[in-house]
Amino acid sequence: MNPASRTELSQRPQWTALADHRAALGEVSLRQLFADDPRRGERYTLQVGDLHIDYSKQLVTDETLTLLRELAEATGVAGLRDAMYRGERINTTENRAVLHTALRAPRGAVIEDGGPGGPNVVPEVHEVLDRMAGFAEKVRSGEWTGATGRPLRTIVNIGIGGSDLGPAMAYEVLRSFSDRDLTVRFVSNVDGADLYESVRDLDPAETLFIVASKTFTTIETVTNAEAARRWLLDGLGAGPEAVARHFVALSTNAEKVAEFGIDPANMFEFWDWVGGRYSYDSAIGLSLMVAIGPERFREMLDGFHLVDEHFRTAPPEANVPLLLGLLGIWYGNFHGAQSHVVLPYSHYLSRFAAYLQQLDMESNGKRVQRDGVPVAWQTGPVVWGTPGTNGQHAYYQLLHQGTKLIPADFIGFARPVDALPPGLAGQHDLLMANFFAQTQALAFGRTAEEVRAEGVPEELVPHRTFPGDRPTTTILADELTPSVLGQLVALYEHKVFVQGAVWGIDSFDQWGVELGKVLAKEVEPLLTAKEGERSTDSLDSSTAALVARYRELRGR
Numbered sequence: 001m002n003p004a005s006r007t008e009l010s011q012r013p014q015w016t017a018l019a020d021h022r023a024a025l026g027e028v029s030l031r032q033l034f035a036d037d038p039r040r041g042e043r044y045t046l047q048v049g050d051l052h053i054d055y056s057k058q059l060v061t062d063e064t065l066t067l068l069r070e071l072a073e074a075t076g077v078a079g080l081r082d083a084m085y086r087g088e089r090i091n092t093t094e095n096r097a098v099l100h101t102a103l104r105a106p107r108g109a110v111i112e113d114g115g116p117g118g119p120n121v122v123p124e125v126h127e128v129l130d131r132m133a134g135f136a137e138k139v140r141s142g143e144w145t146g147a148t149g150r151p152l153r154t155i156v157n158i159g160i161g162g163s164d165l166g167p168a169m170a171y172e173v174l175r176s177f178s179d180r181d182l183t184v185r186f187v188s189n190v191d192g193a194d195l196y197e198s199v200r201d202l203d204p205a206e207t208l209f210i211v212a213s214k215t216f217t218t219i220e221t222v223t224n225a226e227a228a229r230r231w232l233l234d235g236l237g238a239g240p241e242a243v244a245r246h247f248v249a250l251s252t253n254a255e256k257v258a259e260f261g262i263d264p265a266n267m268f269e270f271w272d273w274v275g276g277r278y279s280y281d282s283a284i285g286l287s288l289m290v291a292i293g294p295e296r297f298r299e300m301l302d303g304f305h306l307v308d309e310h311f312r313t314a315p316p317e318a319n320v321p322l323l324l325g326l327l328g329i330w331y332g333n334f335h336g337a338q339s340h341v342v343l344p345y346s347h348y349l350s351r352f353a354a355y356l357q358q359l360d361m362e363s364n365g366k367r368v369q370r371d372g373v374p375v376a377w378q379t380g381p382v383v384w385g386t387p388g389t390n391g392q393h394a395y396y397q398l399l400h401q402g403t404k405l406i407p408a409d410f411i412g413f414a415r416p417v418d419a420l421p422p423g424l425a426g427q428h429d430l431l432m433a434n435f436f437a438q439t440q441a442l443a444f445g446r447t448a449e450e451v452r453a454e455g456v457p458e459e460l461v462p463h464r465t466f467p468g469d470r471p472t473t474t475i476l477a478d479e480l481t482p483s484v485l486g487q488l489v490a491l492y493e494h495k496v497f498v499q500g501a502v503w504g505i506d507s508f509d510q511w512g513v514e515l516g517k518v519l520a521k522e523v524e525p526l527l528t529a530k531e532g533e534r535s536t537d538s539l540d541s542s543t544a545a546l547v548a549r550y551r552e553l554r555g556r
């Protein structure tokens with residue numbers, strides 16, 4: 001697009017209409033909105049698959065929603081969405097298609113890399129899924145043995161970023177579906193302590209390493225994989241031929257995998273049109289598939305696909321990812337909110353926010369538009385969160401009475417997972433009572449009059465008053481199943497897409513992580529060189545002094 005001919009987002013009439021609307025609404029009160037419309041709690045809900053979405057406790061009116069949808073229309077969200085699904089190269093800075101939706105497309109679908117006329121990627125996707133399933137079943141049944149002939153009982157996934165957070169989050173979510181005597185661990189940090197603590201109680205004869213790296217050049221992963229190989233061969237007292245029984249690779253880079261010494265027959269492939277943070281439903285999910293079995297994994301893919309189809313076909317008024325994306329824009333761009341908190345009321349979702357941090361912040365943490373012109377509006381929020389009940393006893397104080405507006409997503413389930421024994425399953429009502437009570441307290445607060453009426457001494461009234469009007473979305477499903485996890489993740493993927501499309505940024509590159517990598521390569525030799533061999537003169541005075549201090553502490 002020619003920058004000169006482009007209408008700046010913040011100059012668009014739809015944008016200024018929203019700004020005017022925001023000013024006119026002023027300090028809109030949820031108490032008032034609910035009083036004005038007794039059916040608001042039913043009206044402001046949507047359903048997608050198993051997910052019931054209640055957005056009635058949002059600071060919005062019908063007009064707000066109309067204006068937000070008009071902004072989406074004016075910025076071409078639907079057109080970009082269709083281009084993504086068609087396989088066009090919408091990741092322009094890397095000239096790549098963005099086809100994570102193809103990872104969960106049904107067997108017969110046709111999706112062409114690069115758009116119509118390009119190679120159909122769906123057969124390859126299913127070929128790899130089938131190979132993964134074959135391997136997973138062999139490990140699960142004990143048919144696949146280690147170098148000493150014993151079945152493999154622990155799987156250690158070595159990867160970082162998208163090659164760690166997705167499978168680690170999903171394994172945690174679905175661990176109650178793990179139906180074999182197998183456990184999975186995840187090593188990501190280049191701090192040797194991570195690998196050390198993960199393997200020190202393991203028997204190498206029963207350990208399978210899955211080296212997960214899209215590029216297979218990521219220094220943390222390659223370093224840890226090399227250390228793991230040494231640990232394995234030393235522990236077994238075996239030669240390199242043992243590697244083939246204990247190492248598999250998940251990557252797009254067959255050449256580097258072979259260079260590392262992993263048999264290409266033990267490599268499960270994915271493609272450059274899958275972003276790392278969108279990849280755990282590709283071969284990157286192998287550890288999860290081994291744990292829960294191919295059938296459950298496929299159920300998860302079907303859950304993803306269901307939401308993909310919803311996002312592609314549902315009309316704007318009923319389109320849940322569109323709605324969630326636009327609500328984020330409403331707060332980030334028109335209320336000055338800087339962050340977004342995700343609060344699952346499920347222990348199994350304890351790593352969900354960490355996963356969403358990469359998905360959202362690496363996608364939309366951008367400061368220039370697709371054509372390189374800086375944005376003049378806020379882009380992606382700081383995303384954070386931990387399981388809700390724990391948060392209640394820690395940072396909810398700030399959510400309720402602090403000075404910052406932090407929109408929240410509450411995620412909960414009607415039923416505990418089947419694996420829980422009745423005694424513990426009985427605690428579920430208490431968990432969910434907290435969930436509902438918190439969204440209620442955040443929305444409606446407690447006025448000074450109400451506090452006084454409770455007999456609270458006058459000097460404490462301001463402290464015990466809750467302003468309310470803290471917006472939340474409730475996402476409620478019957479049960480946390482593989483399909484529901486797929487639905488949830490796809491929902492957030494597409495929400496992030498909507499926001500990036502409105503802001504005019506490339507949500508699918510991540511150049512911001514590169515500079516630190518380059519500088520680390522320059523600094524490392526300065527830490528390890530013999531005295532006088534390397535000069536730190538080219539460094540700034542802070543970094544030079546820190547390097548000198550580090551060397552001194554290390555006696556170098």
Ligand SMILES: O=P(O)(O)OC[C@H]1O[C@H](O)[C@H](O)[C@@H](O)[C@@H]1O
Pocket residue numbers: 160161162163212213214215216217218221276277362510513
């Ligand atoms: O899978 P890999 O190629 O090893 O990449 C692992 C991660 O590191 C990179 O620096 C990117 O920021 C992430 O998007 C990626 O997921």
